[in-house]
Structure formats: C-alpha cells, structure tokens
Amino acid sequence: MTSIRRGLEAAEHEARARRERGQVVVPDAVPGTYVTFESFPGIELALDSLDPRTGTTHPELRSVRVDEVDGQCVQWATVFVPEGTMSYFFKRLDEYLASADKNNPANRNLVDRVHAVRLASVEALWTDPATRFPAVDEQVWWELWLRRRDGAEPARLRAYADGVDMRVGSRALGFGTRTVVLVRTTARQLISALAVLDDIAELRGPHHRAEFLADEDAATQGGFIDDLARLVVPAGASAPAVCVVDTGVHRAHPLLNGSLEPRDCHVADPRWPAEFDDDGHGTRMAGLALYGDLAEAVNANSPVHLRHRLESLKLLPPPGFPDNEPHLYGAITAAGVAAVEIGGTRRRRAYSMAVTAVTPAPSPDGTGKPVSGKPTSWSASLDALAAGRGVVESGTGLTLLDEADPDAHRLFIVSAGNVTAFDHDHLARSDVEPVQDPAQAWNVLTVGAFTERDKFADSPAVYDGWSPLAPRGELSPFSRTSVSFGTRWPVKPEVVLEGGNVAESPDGSERHSVGALELLTTRAPMTRSTAGSSRQLTTAGATSAATAQAAHLAARITADYPALWPETVRGLIVHSAEWTPAMLARLEGMSKKRDKRVFLRRYGMGVPDLTRATRSAEDALTLITQETITPFRADKLGEIHFHDLPWPTDVLTDLGATAARLRVTLSYFIEPNPARRGWNGRYNYASHGLRFDVRRSTESDEEFHKRLNRKALDEGEKRPAPAGETGEWVFGPEARRTSGSLHTDIWTGTAAGLARRGVLAVYPVGGWWKERAARGRVDHDARYGLVVSISTPGVDTDIWTPVAQQVGVATTITT
Template sequence: MAQRDKTHLIVSDRCSTFDYAPVPGRGDAKVIPNPADRRAHGGSIRSGLETAEHDARARRERNPVIVPDAVPGTYVAFESFPGIELALNSLDPRTGSTHPELRSVRVDVVNGQRVETATVFVPEGTMGYFFGRLDEYLASVDKSAPNHRNLVDRIHAVRLASVEALWTDPITRFPDSDGSVWWEVWLRPRDGKELARLRAYADAGDAGMRVGRRALGFNTRTVVMVLATVQQLASAIEILDDIAELRSPIHRAEFLAEEDATTQSGFVRDLARLVVAAGPGAPAVCVMDTGVHRMHPLLDASLPPQDCHAADPRWSTEYDHDGHGTAMAGLALYGDLAEAMTTTGPITLRHGLESLTLLPPPGFPDNEPDLYGAITASGVAAVETVATRRRRAYSMAVTALTSEPPSADGVTESVLGKPTSWSASLDALAAGRGVIESETGLSLLGAAHPGAHRLFIVSAGNVETFDHDHLSRSDIEPVQDPAQAWNVLTVGAYTDLDTFLYPPGVYEGWSPLAQRGELSPFSRTSVAFNTKWPVKPEIVMEGGNVAESPDGTERHPVGALELLTTRAPDNRSTASSSRQLTTIGATSAATAQAAHLAARIMADYPSLWPEAVRGLIVHSAEWTPAMRAHVDRTSKKRDKRTVLRRYGMGVPDLTRATRSAGDSLTLIAQETITPFQGDKLREIHFHDLPWPTDVLADLGATPVQLRVTLSYFIEPNPARRGWNGRYNYASHGLRFDVRRPTESNDDFHKRLNLRALQEEEKRPTSAGDTGEWLFGPEAQRAPGSLHTDIWTGTASDLAQRGALAVYPVGGWWKEQAARDRVDHDARYALIVAINTPGVDTDIWTPVAQQVQVPTTITT
C-alpha cells in the first residue's frame, strides 16, 4: 500500500442543480381490515366522543381553579386496533382558527403488536369536526368504501384522555407513587403565555406543585420540569389547554474512572518540557464534564483561564470536582498519552482545550432537576460568548438512561432510540440554533444559522453488568440519552488491550474478557433500536477491557486494561502532592479520543464544515478482523446492518481521515441544496466529479473499492405525535445515488428525476448495477443524517461511475409548509473515496491535475 502523504482533494464548481420531482415509487399500501359491523363500530366511536365531552365539561365545572386565557376543551384519547396505525393527519385537521389538535402519540406493544394511542385536544365547540365525519361514515356504511373509512376504520376505542394518555414514555415507567414526583411537561406554544398559565395553576392549586425555573423551547414545544402528584396533573389538564405530553425526567449516569497512578510525576515534568501548545487561532476540544483541573502540568498551556466555563454561573470554573473531566481532557489533547510519554523530541500540539462544567459541584442542591437540554444550551452559549469564531469539537461523556433494556416480548421496543428533550437540544444546537433568554427567564433555541453549525461528539454510554457473552449483553443494552441524537457523532468502544500484568497474587490467572479487536464489554449499541432510528454508534475507539476470573464467575474493570491519562488532585489543598496520572476506560475514553481526532482534522482542513469533519471520521473507519468476521459470516443485508448497529463503521484512523495516497484517493464536496419549495421537493444535485477514468480503465478487471459518505445536519421536531409526514422528527432528509457503468449522464438523470423527462417520454430502461454494495439501497433509506456505503467491483466498471446525485426526501419542513423554514437551504458534505489496494498505480495525480492542485516532485 502506498504511503499516505497526499492531501485529500476538495472539489468545487463540479455540481449542477436541477428542478426535481421524484420518480413514483412502487409498493402497496397496507390493507386496513374492515370492522366486523361498521354501523355498530361507528356508533361506538360517536358514543365515546359524546361521553368524553360530557365528562370533561363536568370536571371543569367542579375544578375551583380559574386560569385567565385558558381555552376550555376536551383531551380525547384515540386508540388504534393492534397492528394498525391511526390516520394522524385526519385527527389533526388544522382547519379554521380553532380546531382539534393532535398533541401526542404513544406506541405500546401488546401481545407482540403495536398499538397507537393518540391524544387530541378538542376545544369546546369543535367536536362537530368528528361528529360530522362519523355521521357521513354511518350514512354510507352500506357502501364497500364508506366515507372517511381511512379515519374511522383504524380507531378501536375513544375515551376521555387521562394523564396516562399524555405519557409518551413506556407506560411501565409511569409514576405509581401517590406522592410528588418530577415530570417533564411539554407545552404547546400558543400565545407565549403557556408557561405563565402553568405557573398560575400551580400557585392556585394544591400545595406542593412546583414548576421548574428553567425551560427549553423548540419549534412546536416548550419543555419544563414540574414537581406534582398524578392527581395534581390530572386536575391541571381539566383546566389548561397547553399541556401536550408528559415524559420522565433525565438523571445522569455514574462515571467510570480509576484513580490508581501508573507512573511518577517526574515523567509528567519531562513530557511537559517537550510540549509546544497550539497557537491562538487553533481549533479546540471543549470538554463538557465536571470541569478540568487546568493547572495540571500537561494541560495548563493549552487551557487558559478564560476558556473555562460553567453551564450555571454559580458554579466554579477553577477546579474539577469529580476528576472525570480532567481524565477526559488528557486524551482529548494528546490522543494517546502513553505514546506521548515515550517521546524524546518536541510535541507540537495542533489544537487546544476548553472546559465546560456541565454537572453541579458538591454543595449545590439537586432536589429540583433541571432539563439537561437547557443546561447544555446555556453552557454552549457561555463558551461561544468568549470565543465566537473558534472552530471546536464539543466532547461529552455525560449520559443518562432513557429506558430499561427491552424485555423478551419487546414491550419497551417502541421507545428505544426516540428523541428526548436532551438529544433534540443537541440536534438543534448542531444545526446552528442559538440561545435566547426571554424576560421571563425562558431559555429558547433561536433561529438556525448555517455558519453556527456545531460538532458534538457523545459517548454511547456504558454497560454496568458484564456477562461472559459480552456481545449479547451489549446488543440488548441500548445507547444512553442523548447519544441517539441524529446530528451528533456517537462513539462506542472496542479494545486492543488483551494482555495485562499484576503483582503475584493480584488477579493471578485472570484473563481479558474481550478478544483483541472486538467490542469492548463496556460499549452500548443500537441493535435493540426500532429500525426507524439512526445507527448508533457510528464509530468505536479504544475503551479498554474487563478482566474475568479463572472460573468465569467474576468480571471486573482493572486499571491495567484502561488508558493512561491526566489526573485531578483529590482536593485543592493536596494539588501539589497528588499523583498526576491515572487510567480511564469505557466509552468516556473512546469519546475523548474521537474528539482529539476531530480537532486534528479541523487543524489540517480549516475550511471543512462540521458536517464534513463528522463525515470524514466515519469515512475513515474500518472494521478490525474480529469485527469483519461477523460481516463475512453472513450474506444477508439485514444481518450486516445488525453488525453496523453494534460497531458502527468500525475504528477511525487519523491518517486515513486526513491523507490520501497514490492508490487511495479521497474527494470532498461541500454544497448547499434547497430541499423544498412550499410542500414540493425542489432541487436535485448532480456531481460530475474529477475521475481517474483512464487509469481505472487500464486496470480492467482488477478488484477496486468505492466508498461514499453523505453527512448533513437536520433540524429537530421532537414532539411525539407520530414520526411520519408532517410529524417527522427531521426537517429534511438527503440521499445519494451513483451513476451505473452502462448509463449515460442523461439516462442517469432520467432514472432519478421525473422532471428530466420530456412530455410523454418514458423512463429509460434501468441499467443494471454491477459489483456489490455492502449494505445496499436500504441502508441509504435508513433514518439519520449520515449515510455511508461501500461498493466493490472491477476497475473498468468504476471508471464509468464518476457521477453522483444528491436529492431530498421528506421532512417536517415540507409537511409544515406554513413555517418560515420551508424554503431554507441545507448544507451537506459528500465524501467519495477510491481504493485500488495491491495495485502499483497512481490515481491521485491525474485527479489533482483536474482540480488544479499543484503536485511536487522530489529530486
């Protein structure tokens, strides 16, 4: 393999834009079975609505609390037949100034089948919308296709919605205590006074109901913490029309960090003398954690006091109150600190550090839990106020459980991978949303700005219980919140640490649990996710191993199977005498190393967007032999995608991420597309890439590889009102396609774009594809905002594949056309690599000449 000593080639002015209309797809809609007796069914639904309206009115009259501007009405719960989806658009008509409105949707699994419960708020005087449709349905039941059958035939039952109906987390987690508990209350913005109405109700209602001081705003929801009993919230929805859904609050997971020192402080001083800190214009890794002990000899030159921040201004920024943040900082700055310790020459750093204390220090009460999304947004605002234009990668290994592992019957399957207020906040911040403080203290995420896009690198979270079959354990342990966020780079852990030594009698006879190159026993996965949700993690990095006893009955984390890093003192008074090195493992260590990699890419390619940096990291990842063995054992695309949900694309590499070679060429294109115009798709992009056509053609039947990665950021819509059509979580989606070897450019256009056809012209016969895609088109249709695939075929076929298309698919920007973002542009990064392994040829130089990159000749 040739030496990777050449830059990647950034391609511009090779993209053409065309008006776009998708080619009609094939596929039959799911047939909805007819109710056994449609007349009785329609009458039952009507009776349920009448009872719900009557009971709601009676409860309002008995409730003594009066809240000005509250709209009287009825919360109605519509339940689907098992295995049938409700017609959500028909439940949410959006006609007239006052109309029924869909507030939330929960999916439960009953006897192995999905059952939807949709909660609709029906303002007083608007129940006629449903009565009218039911009357027309009943008047036409003798027909084979009664009026409004798509709405009515899907509904199994209707009832007055209870607090449980507004609960969108798994129903098994609904509070069962009679006492006060914290709730995450999602309000539907109407006039800007919804939070004030909730506070007014809490003040006038039963004693003990409290509304949190901090709130977080999205496009269609405002989220706030409320301390209340079930009965207090049940009474609140009798009066308030603002409550859209209820969820359980988030609590952080415990950190894993060993504190045993592995070397003497003298080694630290020797290394510190060799380190040259990066300059003031360099990128940085912002460690979002427990603070960083900035006076550590290996960190102080790279972390000035003004770059230490806290999410809450009351918290100190001078110290690390737990030690975890300092351990993260050592790996984020140096990557492999153990390797740096063996260096004898100068070490010139390419990036610096920032610290953001995200978790409260001891002494600050936490009896009132805050929204972690709002805390994170406030912290990001504090960081960027000081250094607005600095390029940075945010590194976060703070995670929380979102749900228990799925049970055997899949009862919790429907919640795994769903967005939360925290994960949606990261998605919004990544997409360039800002933070605005209103007069009431409401913390809102402002309008998105492309120039403010951010790269967040988040740990997948750690497995707490280790089994001998650690892969099966990891497969049922879903990634923790907020690692399911679409726009973040989620990092799992693998390990190459398969040997360790201890003094005689200490762990004698014990052995590493995971084999070399395999998933770390600490790492969580998205194998248990519903296929609606993105693949997480996207990559894995070294996270250490676990030791297993000789009889296989015990398994423990040990420092010898972790990574060397910097250590904070136990307390301020012992800073001068404390050990300065420790070990760290699990997905925390993996995340810090991934952030180091991101900052190095930013230093080498200052013009790359965060979307491109994320894409390059994933694009550079490869499976180890141990991981690859799982792929090679199956030919089924579905099973390969299961492997993808465990390892992501494998282990990234700094050299592959930043350098091309004579036989390995990487092209990068950064473009902006307008996905929609009104409620229609608008543009398709065709990239006519500079291509080593002649060189590849000369190689003939030689096996070669093409790798394509498409990375972009979406804007989130986290309200749980279903996940299709106008209720899409993502603002938009993008997909890519590659010209096939026997296609002309004209035929390629016509295969994808209906607007490329002349009037009454038929589409050309689709050219057969050659070679083999690792995952295939289904992988591209998977959710998420990053898509990658690998094609293997002959060089002669690849010679004709130098054209790629990028085109939009649906999203809430399109389905909610009245919103002001409908005509907004969307950025993306397209990364294409050609690999000709084992062939002595130069594919880089002819392409470099086409993009007018000067080449050098060594004499």
C-alpha cells in the same frame, strides 16, 4: 576459533575485574559475565546451543537483537555466563578443534556461525531500534527486563540502586518469565550494574508506561510529567479547541495548563467553581482529548507540538450543589454552550460530551419492540444546537431561537454510554443495552468503544490467572449499541475507538475493569488541599475514553483543514473508519439484511484513523465537496445535485478486472421539529433528509438523471426499477435509507466497472420543512459535506496524480 576463545577469556577477565572494583555488594546476586556473540553477515546464530539449560547452574541466553549491516542481517545474542561455567564453551571449542579434520566437526553448528565474541555492552542488551539508544551520560527512564529466578529480582535491583545514583520505580510488572521495572539512570551507570547484577535480561525504552505510571507514587509520576512538560509545545491561541463538557477540568495540571486558559473554563451554573474538577472525570477526558492516549506522548524523546487547545464546560454540579433535573438537561446544555461561545463564537471547536443519562432497556415481553431511540428534549436540543439554532425548552416542545446561522453549526461528539454489568457473552449483553440519552441525537457523532487491549500484566497478584474478556479488535465490553432501535431511528454509534477491556476470573465467575487494560491520562487531585502532592496520572476507559479520543481526532482534522464544516468533519471521521479483522470475520458471509443491520448498529463503520482522514496515498484517493442545497420549493422537492467526479477513468479502465473499492459518505445537519408531537416519526422530526446515489456502470448520464428526477423521490413511495448493477454495496440502498443525518456505504467491484461510475447525485427526501404548517421554512437552504474515495488495494498504480492534474490543485480537498 582462536578468536572466539580469546574473546571469551577476555570477557571473563574484564567482568571479574569490574566486580572487584565495584563498591556495591548485592546479597544473593550470582557473579558472572555477560557475553555477546556476533554472527557472520547473513547467518543466524545457533541460539539453542547458546542456551544449554543443563545442570543447576549454566549459561543462559538473555536477549537477541538483529540489525542490518551493509545490506545483510547480523545477529547479536547476549548470554549470561555464571562464574565457573565458561568451561561449557571451552569444552565445545576443544571438541571442535579435535575433530577439525573431519567433514562434519563436532559443534560445527555452534562455532562456524560465530564471527566475534566480546564482553557485553549496555547496547548489546538494548532491543529497541539502535537509533533510540540514549547518550551515555543522559539521565533517562529505562525498562529493565529481569529474568525470573526466585522472585527477589526487583529487591536485588533496589539494593544495588540504594548504593548508586539510580532511581527505581515502585511497581514491577510480570510477563511470563520476565519481570519489568522502570529505572531512571544513565547508560554509564548501567555498565557498572552489569558487573554486579545477574538478573538483567534486556533493556528497552519505556513502552508500558500506562501500566507502570498509573499506580506509581506521586514523585515517580512527577518525574515523567516534568520530562514531558518540557517537550510540549502548546498550540496558538487561534487554534481549534476541544471543549470538554463534563465535571470541569483541573486547569493547574502541568500537562494541561499550557493549553487551557482561565477564560476558557466555563460553567453551566455561575455559582459553580470553574477551574477545579471535584470528580476527576473531566480531567481524565481532557488528557485524552488533548494528547490522545497519553502513553504515546510520554514515550516522546522530541518536542510534542500540539495542534489544538482545550476548553472546559462544567455541566455536572460539584459536591454541595443539587443535582441537575433530568428533564432540564437540554436547557442546561444550551445555557452552557452559550457561556462558552460568548466572546469566542468564531473559534473552531468540537464539543466532547461523555455525559449520558440512563435510557430504558428493550421490552422484556419478547416482542422485540424497542422502547428507545426516540428523540428526547436533551437529544433534540443537541440537534438544534448542532444546526446552529439557539433553543429554549417548553412544555410542548422546543423553541428554536433566531434564524439558523450556517457559520454557527456545531460539532458534538457524544459517548454511547456504558454497560455496567458484564456477561461472558459480552456482545449479546451490548446488543440489548441501547445507547443512552442524548447519544441518539441525529446530528451528533456518537462514539462506541472497541479494544485492542488483549494482554495485561499479572500484577497485582489478585489478578493472577485472569484474562481479558473481549478478543483483540472486538467491541469493548463497555460499549452500548442501537441494535434494539427501530429502523426509523439513526444508526448509533457511527464509530468506535479504544475503550479498554474487562478482566475475567479463571473460573468465569467474576469480571472487573482493570487499569492495565485502559488508557493513560491526566488525573485531578481528590481535594483542593492535595493539589500539589497527589498523583497526577491515572487510567480511563469505556465509551468516555473513546469519545475523548474521537474529539482529539476531530480537532486534529480541523487544524489541518480549517475550511471544513462541522458536518464535513463528522463525515470525514466516519469515512476514515475501517472494521478490524475481528469485526470483518463476523461480516464475511452475511447475506441477510437483518444480520448486516445488527452488524452496523453494533460497530458503526469501525475504527477511524487520522492518516486515512487527512491523506491520500497513490493507490487511494479521497475527494471532499461542501455544498448548499434547497431541499423543498413550494411544498415540493427542490434541487438534485449531480456531481461529475474527476475520475481517473483511463487508469481504472486499464486496470480491467483488478479489484476496486468506492466509498461514499454524506453528512448534513437537520433541524428538529420544535413540536414534541412531531417526535414520533422520522419525517415529522427532521426538517429534511438527503440521500446519495451513484450512476451505475450500465446506464448513461441521461438515464441516471431520469431515474432520480421521477416523482418517486419520496422514500414512502414505490421506487422505479433499478438499472442493471455491477459490483456490490455492503449495505445497499435500503439500509442507507435509515434515519439520521449521515449515510455511508462501500461498493466493491472491478476497476473497469468503477471507471464508469463517475457521477454521483445528492437528492432530498421528506421532512417537516415540506409541510404547509412550516411554509416559512420551505425554501430554506441546507448544507452538506460529501466524501468520496476510491482505491485499488494492493495495486501499485498512481490514481492520485491524474485527479490532481485534472482539478488543477495539489490537494484532494475542495470547498
């Protein structure tokens, strides 16, 4: 107890001496002492007793930090003690001493837990991991969390900063009882600030840079950009690229210019300028495509090694030029793609296209019949380009140029389009707003938006009391769906990524997009004359932002596994997707096929993840194969591929009734029927279709082969009775037979049941290649990527190693 008193006295004396030595006086600042209380190992402090809240002026708990020391947790609490109130603690120590001979001394809960007391250091107020604390003389950005007293806390901070070498951001964010301000200074300078300012509650590394930086002035943004630019290591010239198909990209941006060469800036019309973005949308997409959410990169304290590069294709005309004719978008896109690939055809790239056209809404007559989802000249052109064909549009349809080159297959990632009028029931609104042209294309990866942005600062004041519209993990209010499509048309979107949220007024009468609920990204200058002086960071949201992030993911996967085909990369992204808890809560209990169909056409397969797409944990195994199949021969169905999977049968059998999961994704590209009259039906539009099936645990290999070899392979005919089934598919064979060129499903059951399912078949179904009029295509080959994963969630069992030993390689990727 004596050491506690001495610590308090020494802290008060040193704090007073620092104030007297200080050269800066801040009006209205309360003099006092920051004191740190340290607990005994394994013991928690009596925090309530350290924060009495009695009287008008009293000690106040500011921050609490817990670290592990020698295997036990130690707690540090920092308390601001206004001058004249240290007597609060001295009185309790005196009361403890006076009753020390009793079984339960007064204030025992407070005193016996304290191991040491000292004048608080800057580190004591640091609530991020201790390993991230900056060097004492390093100029860095900090988040200063100020406790709210009278609303003048930022003004007092700026008054102090004016007298010392400290830079304060122009914007403050409010979070409950705290106000957060960005400050660029050193830890040593902050030591002096503690002697003068009573408002500091805690210190952190900048976490809220998106909210801060998007609205900061050009000078403040420039400091952050300079810091990050010094850390960025661009990918090499031969690395994969994301080609941003948009309004162009401002190539001179400091965070983009190292990854975008002048020769990689292209235009659909040679009259347009290539290296400037007059609208700004393309530059916002470029930042997300290159970095993902830029806020994460801005937080970096070590080199940022980029794995891919950028390309730009300006598809929309700049000011002063006529708008593109809507019916020519397919031809314009094809011409732009040709411009990109001249001289650089073999570079691996993903085309990121957040440009869509408005499509009609569902019929208002109550019939429920959709009027959307059908191919258009634009979506059919994308399907042809994805399949490696050149394309020219004519009055009767499309002309597919040359022979398809498998090595020229292209991955297009397209936004689902945005809802622009928001309802309180945003899901109902999204369900009747169909994805926009050309996002219904069969071969593209269509991206919708979800959101985890369920909190935002109450600054600026105009949004005080407003709340995010969508709950955490739900579909973003911006996202369109294919709920209104007929069953003959593909499921869109296939995946959803972060697209931000919408703010709703307290009375529910207004809803607006808010930058604090979006993602930080790069900004183009508004005019060429302001290119060197305007702000260079902003925010972006909706399905455009989600699409750019999906392209970022595709390029990262391609950089890790350059042998993967575009159709396989698309399949792997979808395969890595998982539904959020909010989405799963809606799926649970669904038994009707229609309800599950609505669920799938709203969320796709959920939110993809780079780690899941590129890595296998010990209790989760992913197998990838890429094959070529001949769907038709002489007007009849051609090959069936049976895959004997390198299953860890013994391991799974030993696990018995343990829960297990099997997931299968089949991805391929179709060729669209060149004749426009063939666009009304799925078997007339697509060159071919492929499906998968898995051997059931109750049937032999011979029975499985016979079941698939029967003549009823055409989905228009009656299928043979299925063998007995164990476990359960989420969507089942009927839902998997929807149109499109990507099919996926998830089976759950027991590990023992999964052990007997180690054979998978890929087989063809109808398409226009099979028709006599297209006899020249009957014997044509088609590629597919097949992704299969098994997992035993929550069970610490190594299922990866037995498979790696069986296939004889230390990877789960086979081509």
